[in-house]
Amino acid sequence: MNRKILTLNAISKKGLARLPESYTTANDMEAPDAILVRSQNMHEMAIPPSVLCIGRAGAGTNNIPIKAMSEKGIVVFNTPGANANAVKELVIAGMLMGTRNLFPALRFVSGLVGDDESLQKQVESGKKRFVGHELRGSTLGIIGLGAIGSKLAEAAIQLGMNVIGYDPDITVEAAWRLPSQVRRSASIDDLVKRADFVSLHVPLLPATRDLINAERIKLMKKGVVLLNFSREGIVNDAAALDSLNEGRLHAYVCDFPSNLLRPHPNFVSLPHLGASTEEAEENCAIMVSEQIADYLENGNIQNSVNFPNIAMPRESRYRLAIANANVPNMLGQISTALADAGLNIHNMVNKSRGDMAFTLVDVETEISVKIIEQLATIDGVLRVRYLPS
Ligand SMILES: NC(=O)C1=CN([C@@H]2O[C@H](COP(=O)(O)OP(=O)(O)OC[C@H]3O[C@@H](n4cnc5c(N)ncnc54)[C@H](O)[C@@H]3O)[C@@H](O)[C@H]2O)C=CC1
Ligand SMILES: O=C(O)C(=O)COP(=O)(O)O
Numbered sequence: 001m002n003r004k005i006l007t008l009n010a011i012s013k014k015g016l017a018r019l020p021e022s023y024t025t026a027n028d029m030e031a032p033d034a035i036l037v038r039s040q041n042m043h044e045m046a047i048p049p050s051v052l053c054i055g056r057a058g059a060g061t062n063n064i065p066i067k068a069m070s071e072k073g074i075v076v077f078n079t080p081g082a083n084a085n086a087v088k089e090l091v092i093a094g095m096l097m098g099t100r101n102l103f104p105a106l107r108f109v110s111g112l113v114g115d116d117e118s119l120q121k122q123v124e125s126g127k128k129r130f131v132g133h134e135l136r137g138s139t140l141g142i143i144g145l146g147a148i149g150s151k152l153a154e155a156a157i158q159l160g161m162n163v164i165g166y167d168p169d170i171t172v173e174a175a176w177r178l179p180s181q182v183r184r185s186a187s188i189d190d191l192v193k194r195a196d197f198v199s200l201h202v203p204l205l206p207a208t209r210d211l212i213n214a215e216r217i218k219l220m221k222k223g224v225v226l227l228n229f230s231r232e233g234i235v236n237d238a239a240a241l242d243s244l245n246e247g248r249l250h251a252y253v254c255d256f257p258s259n260l261l262r263p264h265p266n267f268v269s270l271p272h273l274g275a276s277t278e279e280a281e282e283n284c285a286i287m288v289s290e291q292i293a294d295y296l297e298n299g300n301i302q303n304s305v306n307f308p309n310i311a312m313p314r315e316s317r318y319r320l321a322i323a324n325a326n327v328p329n330m331l332g333q334i335s336t337a338l339a340d341a342g343l344n345i346h347n348m349v350n351k352s353r354g355d356m357a358f359t360l361v362d363v364e365t366e367i368s369v370k371i372i373e374q375l376a377t378i379d380g381v382l383r384v385r386y387l388p389s
Pocket of ligand 1: 058059060061080081083084087143144145146147148149166167168169170171174201202203204207208229230231255272273274275276
């Protein structure tokens with residue numbers, strides 16, 4: 001079927017090539033069926049009523065108004081783990097930038113004046129200001145052991161670091177990925193007391209806003225390097241600045257520039273580069289394109305952040321995909337409406353997740369517009385799509 005996909009950010013062409021050939025993609029279009037996005041803020045955006053799903057080519061979905069989308073039956077996808085390696089590698093660079101004082105050192109070299117001989121003298125006398133520490137033997141505390149945190153833990157162990165981690169909701173898969181040497185912290189406070197490097201790998205949620213605040217920083221060892229490649233807002237900027245001034249934080253390395261912190265020589269900020277490798281951009285775009293195409297064509301859902309995973313092989317040509325609230329008797333009402341219309345159900349699956357649920361129904365004969373409209377009037381049904389193959 002011809003479908004229109006609005007791209008709000010640059011999405012890797014290799015990913016877009018995974019969409020069916022009949023699909024059109026553009027960064028400006030009327031009545032799109034789906035939206036592909038990276039970090040663009042969608043909170044104030046008017047979402048066209050034609051939109052069936054939103055695909056986030058990446059991990060964090062705090063730029064998308066998830067609750068409002070759920071209420072409209074719009075499925076929001078992300079791409080778990082697809083950019084985790086890119087972030088992990090940049091965090092390792094960040095640890096080195098912080099502890100080896102690479103930015104102050106580079107600034108020192110840029111500011112040198114004189115002939116080669118004078119340069120050599122200034123280098124030899126000035127370099128003692130930039131003495132750092134090795135990663136090997138240091139302790140890294142990782143808050144959030146999901147796709148990125150668990151990969152970072154593994155790499156840090158390989159670099160000879162001691163790793164402690166905290167994640168009360170770690171998934172079974174992430175726990176299996178963790179090397180046995182990773183030690184579990186009982187709390188964030190316990191972790192920050194013991195670490196030479198603290199790295200954050202949690203989503204931005206009400207519960208993680210200001211996770212690193214003045215009280216927590218006071219518990220940290222003097223000379224700690226703090227790394228935030230998660231989101232702005234998880235570290236309290238004012239507290240970080242006070243602590244940099246006081247010397248408890250040796251460096252704050254972060255992917256989100258802040259005007260408050262930028263003037264500080266030991267604040268290292270990058271322009272949100274964590275996932276900016278060709279490999280990660282391709283991985284995310286391929287994964288999200290395949291997910292939205294399967295949803296648009298078959299109603300199957302994989303890696304949604306607001307609806308359950310659901311998939312049903314196509315055995316009949318006539319399918320209904322129904323986004324509904326997770327309330328009693330939805331299935332009863334849907335199957336009664338179909339039976340009353342004389343439609344024989346071939347296969348049916350319903351999955352729920354929190355307040356939301358999704359139902360796929362294959363019937364043996366064609367479904368009329370009237371029945372689809374009737375199903376849409378059932379209280380709790382958010383969206384009904386007819387997907388004949
Ligand atoms: N700088 C960049 O370019 C990138 C930044 N990110 C950010 O990193 C975050 C994490 O990404 P992934 O590891 O892929 O996500 P993930 O969902 O695989 O892992 C997040 C982990 O954080 C844990 N968590 C949640 N609240 C917590 C809390 N209060 N304390 C401790 N753990 C908690 C969860 O249980 C989960 O295991 C994303 O949400 C995003 O904000 C992700 C990719 C690129
Ligand atoms: O995946 C994430 O959460 C990221 O922060 C990556 O953002 P980006 O796709 O590079 O705008």
